[in-house]
Amino acid sequence: xxxxxxxxxxxxxxxxxxxxxxxxxxxxxxxxxxxxxxxxxxxxxxxxxxxxxxxxxxxxxxxxxxxxxxxxxxxxxxxxxxxxxxxxxxxxxxxxxxxxxxxxxxxxxxxxxx
Amino acid sequence: xxxxxxxxxxxxxxxxxxxxxxxxxxxxxxxxxxxxxxxxxxxxxxxxxxxxxxxxxxxxxxxxxxxxxxxxxxxxxxxxxxxxxxxxxxxxxxxxxxxxxxxxxxxxxxxx
Numbered sequence: 001x002x003x004x005x006x007x008x009x010x011x012x013x014x015x016x017x018x019x020x021x022x023x024x025x026x027x028x029x030x031x032x033x034x035x036x037x038x039x040x041x042x043x044x045x046x047x048x049x050x051x052x053x054x055x056x057x058x059x060x061x062x063x064x065x066x067x068x069x070x071x072x073x074x075x076x077x078x079x080x081x082x083x084x085x086x087x088x089x090x091x092x093x094x095x096x097x098x099x100x101x102x103x104x105x106x107x108x109x110x111x112x113x114x
Numbered sequence: 115x116x117x118x119x120x121x122x123x124x125x126x127x128x129x130x131x132x133x134x135x136x137x138x139x140x141x142x143x144x145x146x147x148x149x150x151x152x153x154x155x156x157x158x159x160x161x162x163x164x165x166x167x168x169x170x171x172x173x174x175x176x177x178x179x180x181x182x183x184x185x186x187x188x189x190x191x192x193x194x195x196x197x198x199x200x201x202x203x204x205x206x207x208x209x210x211x212x213x214x215x216x217x218x219x220x221x222x223x224x225x226x
Contacts, residue, residue: 004157033213042118042203042216043158056213090157100146100165100207103214105157 004093004106012112018079021109025072025093031055032074033103034066037088049074050097086113117141118206120217128225133191135220137204140185144206148214149178149189152201161202162189194224 005024013019025032031050035043045058049068063079072093078085088110092103119138127133137147145166150158164171164178164187171178177190191198201221205214 035216040218042120042205042218043214045213045215048213058213092157100148100163102148102160102163105150105159107155107157 004091004104006089006091006106006109008109009107010110010112012114013081014114015081015083017081017113018077019081019111021076021078021089021091021111023074023076023091023093023106025074025091026104027072029072029093029095029104031094031097032068033092033094034074034076035090035092036060036085037090037108039087043090046076048097055097081113083113086111115140116218118204118215118217120202120204120220122220123218124221124223126223126225127194129196130193133189133194133198133222133224135189135191135202135204135222137187137189137217138185139187139206141206141208141215142185143208144215146207147178147180147187148205148207149176150203150205150216151198152203152219158203191222194222196224196226198222199224 033048034046037043047057048055052068065077068074088108090108092105094103148163149161152158180187201219203219204217
């Protein structure tokens with residue numbers, strides 16, 4: 001069983017650009033969640049996908065969007081990047097989204113917006 | 115309004131002693147509470163969880179205590195080991211998993 005992987009590990013963009021971050025969930029995990037972790041803070045929930053459908057969203061604007069694919073991969077897209085988008089972006093997969101279920105996190109993508 | 119708070123940014127203990135990490139929450143609708151450990155350059159790793167219907171859950175050296183009336187939980191690590199040095203996050207779930215609300219973390223340092 002492979003773990004959760006994310007790419008790229010680091011990324012530098014300029015304000016106004018668009019970025020796509022990628023995540024590969026554990027095989028068989030139908031749920032993927034994305035989190036933003038600013039420096040010195042805990043992860044903040046962006047949104048969750050279950051079987052390729054969005055299944056909940058946190059307090060993030062529409063320029064944050066996502067996709068989940070049948071092969072257990074997913075994407076986080078951010079349009080019109082702002083300086084405050086600089087953070088570590090984590091994806092986490094879980095089997096079915098059952099309450100209290102363990103989430104398995106990837107190592108994250110560190111995004112710097114200049 | 116931060117719904118999950120870890121008021122101690124850091125904690126330092128001696129190897130072999132007990133480490134106690136604390137977490138407070140404000141949302142009485144939380145159903146599950148989880149602790150994650152995070153090493154540098156890695157994602158958080160699940161450590162232990164507790165359902166809101168319980169007041170204690172134990173797994174080896176790790177025990178989580180939940181005081182619902184005080185909206186407080188704590189993680190006890192006994193005995194502490196240098197390898198336990200990491201950032202510990204408290205997180206809470208409502209009925210939908212995968213939407214965890216995290217605290218800002220406590221950095222634990224266990225000195226040999």
